Amino acid sequence: MSRATDAFEALSVAMQDNSPACKDDDRFISDDVPAATLAPICRTCSVYDLCAAFGELDRPKAGTWAGKRYKTNAKKRGDQ
Structure with a gap:
């Protein structure tokens, strides 16, 4: 199993x-609600640390995870 899978399981x-x-x-x-609007809700959540750990390891392409969104960056990948 990957570390992201382990984090999601936890x-x-x-x-x-x-x-x-x-x-x-x-x-x-x-996608219509800014993550910054949701972040204060996330910070009060009982599973915040686990959600943040998963988000950082997996970098999900959809949704807000521990107050953050992870989007692919086409320029970083070399795509145009």
Whole structure:
């Protein structure tokens, strides 16, 4: 397993006992809501640290994770 997979597993297990602040809140999967708007909600979440760890390792292409969005950068990859 990868470190990102391990981090996601730890987050999933924690969410079984601790409801995340983003649960059932579609703003966290919307591209229309700035991550900076959601970040204060994330910082109060009981699974924030696990969510942040997963986000940093996996860099998910969708959604807001621990108050951040991870988008691919075409210029970094060399795409035009």
